[in-house]
Amino acid sequence: MSLYKETYSGLHETPPVRAELVVRPDVLRISFSISLEVGGIEQGLPLLQRTSEQLQRRVRDALGTEVTLKLRDVRFNRSAPKKLSLPEDENRAFIAVDGSLSVPLPAELDFWARGTRVGTLVRVCHEVERDSREEKKRPRFQFGSMEALVAQPEAHRAELLRRFVARARELATAAGSPEAPLQVVDCSLPGPVEQSPVSLEEVGLTLNVPCRLGVVRGTGARDAESPAP
Template identity: 75%
Template sequence: MSLSYKEKYAPSLHEPAPIRAELVVRPDQLRVAFSVSLEAEGIEQTLPLLQRACEQLQRRAREATGTEVTLRPRDTRFNRSAPKKLSLPEDEDRTFVAVDGLLVLPLPAELDFWARGSRVGSLVRVCHEVERDSREVKKQPRFSFGSVEAFVSQPELHRAELLRRFVERTREVASALGSAEAPLHVVDCAPAGAVEQAPVSLEEVGLSLQVHCRLEVVRE
């Protein structure tokens, strides 16, 4: 079978999914989830090793991206290691310890699309290198990483605008469905929840605010 030049070398076209959000804003931070784990004899010796590995990860990410990198540990998991067929008696008390967390980097407003892409590329590269290096040496902390995402650091700052848009839409619905003889009014509203965000791209994050209200005809 032969392939044409276009079929073989042209990249496939990525069609972005439609953004289902009430407000689209520009992200100001990058984050990537990570997990680092180690199997050792005692928790007392393992946690300091994992802490040191996290500090080294933060330093490498800072050097690779040329910007401040915040490391946020979120959880620690402890599991007794499953016994192996040829394990020695001293290996029976080994424990698997893992630390999960986030690496967070700023995306300043002055960075254009290409500078943002370069920062993402640097972060992805250092994650690949750290994961590869951790797998080449036995009995050392092992890293794994998730996907890099762009997000908004303070989504609640957009609550007022989201509420304004909700009120405007509610008035439009009431006007369209009601009439002069039977006008619709808001009769019940539940407290609004937290502002939710959905990462879309390096330039877009969708924000939503769940507000549940009921419209009814009010008879005097």
């Protein structure tokens, strides 16, 4: 799901949710990149730091709520040489910082209040991108897609495990028989809870639990195995 930089035409059909558990998102997250061409790394990084903090304050003031800034990576590259470059231009470097902004979506916000929060954030991002293009020596902003997510997906692990156990028992009952009852014969540790953004009101959660069902040994029946759901 992309809530930003997406072209809408006609009726927008939401695809069916393919997940074990569907919950309401509680955070709005948008990725961004700030880049700058400077004469030295020492002067570039402090400027990008101040610029990212200014972005955080600008979004916070516009929304009237707390905004979390998370920086992920920094990239350094030598600037491409120009045809009419001066000797001092040879040491110029391109610096980029990647990060994200997270805005809470409290449970008490209805659909329209959530939509207003999205619209305000989109407007601020457009304004920041526009302002960053007005001056050549100013840090340049680029924003990625905006997604509605769950801030703590692992909090739903217990419910996902309960649902997995219920499905495994249901499959064992349906596929087995009194002569060849099925049960879980091998199970690996579950992976992390994965989430798939769907819409402003839905996010799908999935927990991968590699398991196999097999015939209970000692029943006299031939062993057989099948993957659990």
